[in-house]
Amino acid sequence: MSEKAIQDLYPDDTAHCYGCGRLNEHGLHVQSYWHGDHSIATFEPKSYHTAIPGFVYGGLIASLIDCHGTGTAALAAYDAAGREPGTEPHLRFVTGSLHVDYLKPTPMDTLTLRGEIKEIKGRKVVVAIDFFSGDTQTAKGEVVAIQIPEDWGK
Numbered sequence: 001m002s003e004k005a006i007q008d009l010y011p012d013d014t015a016h017c018y019g020c021g022r023l024n025e026h027g028l029h030v031q032s033y034w035h036g037d038h039s040i041a042t043f044e045p046k047s048y049h050t051a052i053p054g055f056v057y058g059g060l061i062a063s064l065i066d067c068h069g070t071g072t073a074a075l076a077a078y079d080a081a082g083r084e085p086g087t088e089p090h091l092r093f094v095t096g097s098l099h100v101d102y103l104k105p106t107p108m109d110t111l112t113l114r115g116e117i118k119e120i121k122g123r124k125v126v127v128a129i130d131f132f133s134g135d136t137q138t139a140k141g142e143v144v145a146i147q148i149p150e151d152w153g154k
Contacts, residue, residue, distance in 0.1 A: 005091075006032050006034075006075050007032060007067075009086030010092060012121045018063070020067035028064070028067070030067040032066060032068050032113075032115070034075045035117075038114055038116050039071070039113075041064070044111070045108050045109075049108075049140065050083060053112065055107060058102060061100065061131060061138075062098065062100045064111065064131070065098070065153060069098070069142075071128055072094060072125075072127045072129075072145075073127055087094060087122070092147070093125065093148065099142045103138055104138050107138075108128060108133075109133045111133055112132040114146055115127050125144075126143070128141075129141045
């Protein structure tokens with residue numbers, strides 16, 4: 001597994017996302033790592049991430065899938081280019097589309113996300129995410145991530 005999360009390598013001007021931005025003090029701080037042929041992230045939900053007692057709020061699940069998907073896209077793009085994550089020019093992605101299927105209620109437990117690349121085509125990366133609470137899959141998602149141009153927001 002890679003030593004640093006891809007989100008730790010985002011340049012400061014793109015590191016403020018509520019879900020994955022290391023510079024957002026109120027954010028979730030999603031951390032995505034490359035692990036062989038897939039990505040992995042874990043998250044420990046807090047009591048305030050509750051939908052009903054004992055179960056995780058669905059919006060949190062969607063946010064985690066979203067940010068792990070864009071992080072996985074960045075990892076895959078660096079890998080496909082034969083580059084080390086975080087090298088310049090930076091490869092940073094935003095969400096073009098997010099689809100989430102809630103398979104069953106998600107108990108408050110360690111949440112694990114596993115991402116697999118379905119397609120890389122130009123600036124677009126499609127990522128499938130399996131979402132687990134403990135050992136039980138409770139959701140799955142697909143993120144279409146779009147690489148932002150270097151001059152974005154300038």
